[in-house]
Structures are given as C-alpha cells and as structure tokens.
Amino acid sequence: MASRSYTEQTIKQLFGSAAGRCAFPSCRRKLIHPATEQSSTTIIGDIAHILAFSNEGPRANSAIPDKDRNTFENLLLLCAACHRLVDGQPDDYPDETLRAMKLDHLDWVDRNLENEMSDIRFPELEVVCRRIISSEIADSTAFNSLPPQDKISLNDLGPSSAKKITMGLMQAPLVANYLQSMVTHVDPDFPPRLISGFRQEYDKHRRTGAKGDGLFVLLEHFAAGGSADFERHAAGLAVLAHLFQVCDIFETTS
Incomplete structure (x- = not known):
C-alpha cells in the first residue's frame, strides 16, 4: 500500500x-x-x-x-x-x-473569477506582481510569435485552461498599462524581472514533469499567491494570461 x-x-x-x-x-x-x-x-x-x-x-x-x-x-x-x-x-x-x-x-470558481475580473485595478496587480518579480532579469524576454490559440494547442491545454486564458485576457490592456507605468515611473526592468519570476516557477514545475492543464493550474496558484480571495486570484490570472500572450513562456514543450 x-x-x-x-x-x-x-x-x-x-x-x-x-x-x-x-x-x-x-x-x-x-x-x-x-x-x-x-x-x-x-x-x-x-x-x-x-x-x-x-x-x-x-x-x-x-x-x-x-x-x-x-x-x-x-x-x-x-x-x-x-x-x-x-x-x-x-x-x-x-x-x-x-x-x-x-x-x-x-x-x-470560474464564475466568481469572471465576476471579479472586471473589478481589478492597479493596486491588485501591484500585489500580485510584487510577489512574483525576481531580482534577476530573464535570459530570454522575447515576445512570442505564436497566437494564444496556437500555444493552447501546442501545450495540450483543455477547455478549462483555455477559458481561463480568455477570461484573464479581458484585462490584458490594464496589465499592459500597469507594466508600462512601472517602466516609466519606477523600474525600466520591471517587465523582464516579472517574466523571470514566472519563468523560474515554470521551469521548476517542468523539471518535475508537469505539463498541460496541470502546469497551468500550478502557475495560476503561484500567481494568486495561494490566496483564497477571488480578487487576488483574478488579478493573478490576468497577469498570467497577459504573459501567456506576450512572452515566450509556453513556447516550447521540450
């Protein structure tokens, strides 16, 4: 046993x-x-x-x-x-x-996240990003060349993950504006440091064999800081979906 x-x-x-x-x-x-x-x-x-x-x-x-x-x-x-x-x-x-x-x-959970998504603002994104950000700059901060749907197919993400990506991308303009504000007023390296923090978590789970929907949920949990608050969870999902769309995380499955 x-x-x-x-x-x-x-x-x-x-x-x-x-x-x-x-x-x-x-x-x-x-x-x-x-x-x-x-x-x-x-x-x-x-x-x-x-x-x-x-x-x-x-x-x-x-x-x-x-x-x-x-x-x-x-x-x-x-x-x-x-x-x-x-x-x-x-x-x-x-x-x-x-x-x-x-x-x-x-x-x-999905219904509550969708309801909360429209209410997130810069302060909620600040809490999420400050926890994730790394002191290091990612080796690769390249913008990806794959549309989200191609990435979803490449990583064998199912309907649940695809739905959450779509949900998070509702706030993609807000996340982009927040990151640009940080670049302009606080830290020009803020976006690559944010990507680095995500990449470290992504690589850690990939090394253990995580993939597909399981890997996406792990990154979603990481972005939310393990919180049970839907506001925090929605903000984390918005950041994760934005990075899924604009950077090269999830670009390869090897």
Whole structure:
C-alpha cells in the first residue's frame, strides 16, 4: 500500500483549482487564512479521497492501483467538517456524487473569477506582481510569435485552461498599462524581472514533469499567491494570461 502523502505539485494543483475553498456546495468556506502580524498563514482544509486510500475506507475500490490513489483526479478539497460528513456517510456521498461536486465547484470558481475580473485595478496587480518579480532579469524576454490559440494547442491545454486564458485576457490592456507605468515611473526592468519570476516557477514545475492543464493550474496558484480571495486570484490570472500572450513562456514543450 502506498503512503498517505501527496506531492507538492498535487497539493498546489488541488488548492489552486479550488481557489482554496471547500468544495461542498453549501459550505465553500475559505481554507487558507493569510498571515497576520502575530501569526503565520493557517490552512484549515482537508484533502479527501474520492475513492478510498485504503481498501477498508469509505468508497473503497480495491481495483484502483496504488499509484492512482493520491492523484489530483482522486482528491477533493474540503473543510474538516465536510470531510468528516462525506466519509462518515459514504452511501449518501458515493464517488459519482463527489466527482460531480468537484466539477460543480470548479465551475463555481470560474464564475466568481469572471465576476471579479472586471473589478481589478492597479493596486491588485501591484500585489500580485510584487510577489512574483525576481531580482534577476530573464535570459530570454522575447515576445512570442505564436497566437494564444496556437500555444493552447501546442501545450495540450483543455477547455478549462483555455477559458481561463480568455477570461484573464479581458484585462490584458490594464496589465499592459500597469507594466508600462512601472517602466516609466519606477523600474525600466520591471517587465523582464516579472517574466523571470514566472519563468523560474515554470521551469521548476517542468523539471518535475508537469505539463498541460496541470502546469497551468500550478502557475495560476503561484500567481494568486495561494490566496483564497477571488480578487487576488483574478488579478493573478490576468497577469498570467497577459504573459501567456506576450512572452515566450509556453513556447516550447521540450
């Protein structure tokens, strides 16, 4: 039996896609509480298994290979109370119900991001970019020659990622204006340093084998700073979509 442990990539993908919220439809509470002056960041979420981790657990299925038990596809982000409920009453919450719950939650996240996207302004972009920016300038800051749709196809990005890119590009003019303002008034190297910060994260996950939609979610989580606030998440997605469009990240898959 495999150990009950999860890769960093899986955890970030799970929290990122769920926007750090409980997936139970009548709950959806924030599971990430940011650091304060007195305390560090606190995570109150649980990682639930759709099909049980063990052969004796709720919704057990002995046919599922060990290697698939702790994958993103078999996991659901819940608060502790909702986790206890679905595992305590597995006949009321079979695996089909939990899979539908997960998909419904992802749709709910998308709707909230779309609603929030139109409200972001320079201050929200400032918070996102200041966290990402690197002290180094990227080796390559070339503007890409591929249209977004070609990049989407090249990287095997599915409808969910494509939808989020389109959503983020709604604010591409705002992001471009913000970056130009930083170049003019603060730091002429701001855009290449921003690209460098993204490239470091992109390369880190590529080295572990991340690709496609999984890689996009990891970068989305990174851009949002792991926040459960939709305002922060929307601003991060706007920056990610802008860089997807204008720089050479996602240009190659090798």
